[in-house]
Amino acid sequence: MEFLWAFIIGGAFCAVAQILIDTTGLTPARILVLYVTLGVFLTAVGIYKPIVDFAGCGATTPLLGFGYSLAEGVRTAVDKNGLIGALTGGLTGTSAGIGAAIVFGYLITLIFKGKPRD
Amino acid sequence: MRVKKLNRKPSLIGWGSVVGKRESEGPLSDDFDIHDKGECFGMNTWEKAESEMQRIALNTALAKAKMGAESIEAVFAGDLQNQCVSSVFGLADFGAPFFGLYGACSTFAEALLLSAMLVDGGNFDTCAAVTSSHFCVAERQYRFPLEYGGQRTPTAQRTVTGAGAAIISSANGNFPRITEVMPGRIVNKGIKDANNMGAAMAPAAIDTIRDYFNETGYSPEDFDLILTGDLGAEGHATAMDYLLGYGIDLRKNYSDCGLMIYDINRQDMHAGGSGCGCSASVICGHIMKRFEKGELKNVLYVATGALMSPSTSKQGLSIPGIAHLVRIEAGRR
Amino acid sequence: MDINEKEYKKYCAGRAKKSPVFKDTFAAFICGGAICAFAEGLKALYGMTSLPEDTVKMLVPVTLVFLAALSTGLGVFDDFAKFAGAGTLVPITGFANAVVSPAMDDKSEGLIMGVGAKMFTIAGPVIVYGVLSSALYGVIYWLCEVLL
Incomplete structure (x- = not known):
């Protein structure tokens, strides 16, 4: 069942983004920014946590989940360290993803060369 | 009057065309002189590849016109790169007087037009018009990285990997x-x-x-x-x-x-x-x-x-x- | 005799070929859903090991980022994304692709100002606005804690 809900919820987030790309003038970059900030907002008001509990990776894998990690990280850090946590918590919560992107990205860049796409 | 009649009717005595993979797979495949399936033209950057295409195109045109680079009195060239550098690096070795043009995709007509007018006016006997574009260079400059996973809209056009060169001359004979x-x-x-x-x-x-x-x-x-x-x-x-x-x-x-x-x-x-x-x-x-x-x-x-x-x-x-x-x-x- | 600008814009908007919304959306749903289900599978797989739950939660996006980066390097990510659209863009795979692809392109400009500087030209806004909004949330959250 977890797989099915992850599929449906995750797929639905992607489908909404696709509709926005195709029917509005919003560029992909703007939609990604929108999704991340929306993820932070929905987590802040307490809506997103239940979705994560329900859909698992269907909610954490899309960029909304990136916003969720940022907001969760900030909340944990503020609880622990006070106001300074507002600065440290976001990147702590997302450090695995960003760190992996930089390290793997760099290594891949050293090995491969781009080629003309169709 | 916007239309200028050229009384001496400058002739096109040589031409050369170079294209990449997808162009060589298109309907006009047989008409292009040279193509490279890898689109690198032996170079290690796309920018150098584009310059190389211009060099090959002009050489081909010169060969067809049966003349050497020293006969070119002026070359009018352009491309889509910042500061027209594909043309600069591709044509520097010819040693011909050089004019860099920018008219985006209209540059080839602009180069032909200026060459023809100056030959018609008697200022030059032989000019060359050369332009190029390279898909990978244009994507990098105007759009997204090559390996970026994006979708193109149905109205989008693809930048052609290609170059063309023509020799414009005051010569007599049966020419376009x-x-x-x-x-x-x-x-x-x-x-x-x-x-x-x-x-x-x-x-x-x-x-x-x-x-x-x-x-x-x-x-x-x-x-x-x-x-x-x-x-x-x-x-x-x-x-x-x-x-x-x-x-x-x-x-x-x-x-x-x-x-x-x-x-x-x-x-x-x-x-x-x-x-x-x-x-x-x-x-x-x-x-x-x-x-x-x-x-x-x-x-x-x-x-x-x-x-x-x-x-x-x-x-x-x-x-x-x-x-x-x-x-x-x-x-x- | 001149072309009327307003009419012309209307004419172009009217005739411009539209993206196939239904097909694109369906592809995005299937591909995006598949990536999320795959992530769920990874979570289950890692869960079978003795690793603590927090580590498993971090390993899942790390694996996805690695696979996306590798397929970008191999030159297959963009082919898949052409079909999947937002299906690969919205999951963290799209983030990884957005980091790797500009870095690969600009390798020719050197490892510092090429790879190093260009890595975040596309993905940067996501981090900037994500961190900004989470910091804002942190301040509000802190105020609520202090005041209430």
């Missing part, structure tokens, strides 16, 4: 000749979508073609072929529609280089090709071959360009277009 030219004006009709260049450039083509027929009194039937640079599917249909509204019926013999260079459906090329190398390679490959075979005798070539930069696009400015006209006729002076 440039008999009339008409420099284009900058026309801006408020189109902002960088993924619909055809719509942005069509008004310029309409402006140039309409004024040409009005001034000269010719009708489209007087030509074997009327060819726009690279309006693509959108711009081609738009130009035809609007010109029909002005009483100029292009339905019989009007085509577009951006539509000819690819098989749009088979190769999934959306609205067609674009770029300085698009009409340059089609003219120096396909069209010149047909002149040689005697299939074409009288062609109106109207190259269009979208005069924008990534900065102007991001700052929300609309995209101005331009269309330069060159009439090419077969035969002796």
Whole structure:
């Protein structure tokens, strides 16, 4: 069942983004920014946590989940360290993803060369 | 009068065309002189590859004209890169006097037009017109990284990997000749979508073609072929529609280089090709071959360009277009 | 005789070929859903090891980022994305692709100003606005804690 809900919820987030790309003038970059900030907002008001509990990776894998990690990280850090946590918590919560992107990205860049796409 | 008649009828005595993989797989495949499936042309960066294409194109044109680089009194060249560096690095070794041009996709017509006028005026005996574009270079500069996973909209055009070079001379003999030219004006009709260049450039083509027929009194039937640079599917249909509204019926013999260079459906090329190398390679490959075979005798070539930069696009400015006209006729002076 | 700008814009908007919304959306749903279900599978797989739950939660996006980066390097990510659209863009795979692809392109400009500087030209805004909004949330959250 977890797989099915992850599929449906995750797929639905992607489908909404696709509709926005195709029917509005919003560029992909703007939609990604929108999704991340929306993820932070929905987590802040307490809506997103239940979705994560329900859909698992269907909610954490899309960029909304990136916003969720940022907001969760900030909340944990503020609880622990006070106001300074507002600065440290976001990147702590997302450090695995960003760190992996930089390290793997760099290594891949050293090995491969781009080629003309169709 | 915007139309300039060239009384000495400068001749096109040599031409060369170089293209990449997808262009070589297109319908005009057999007409191009040289292609490289890897699109690297032996170089380690795409920018150098584009320069190399210009060098090969000009060498091919010189070989066809049976002359050496020292005979070129001026070369007019351009490309889509910042500061026209593809042309600079590709043509530096020829040692010829150099003019760098920028007219976006219209640059080849601009180069032909200036070369022809200066040869007609007696200032030069032999000029060269060379332009190029490379898909990978243009993507990097104007759009997204090559491996970026994005989707292209149906109105988007693909930058052609290609280069064309032509030698314009005062020589006598049986050659295709440039008999009339008409420099284009900058026309801006408020189109902002960088993924619909055809719509942005069509008004310029309409402006140039309409004024040409009005001034000269010719009708489209007087030509074997009327060819726009690279309006693509959108711009081609738009130009035809609007010109029909002005009483100029292009339905019989009007085509577009951006539509000819690819098989749009088979190769999934959306609205067609674009770029300085698009009409340059089609003219120096396909069209010149047909002149040689005697299939074409009288062609109106109207190259269009979208005069924008990534900065102007991001700052929300609309995209101005331009269309330069060159009439090419077969035969002796 | 001149082309009327307003009419022309309307004409172009009317004739411009539209994206196939239904087909694109369906592809995005299937591909995006598949990536999320795959992530769920990874979570289950890692869960079978003795690793603590927090580590498993971090390993899942790390694996996805690695696979996306590798397929970008191999030149297959963009082919898949052409079909999947937002299906690959919205999951963290799209973030990884947005980091790797500009870096690969600009390798020719050197490892510092090419790879190093260009890595975040596309993905940067996501981090900037994500961190900004989460910091804002942190301040509000802190105020609520202090005041209430």
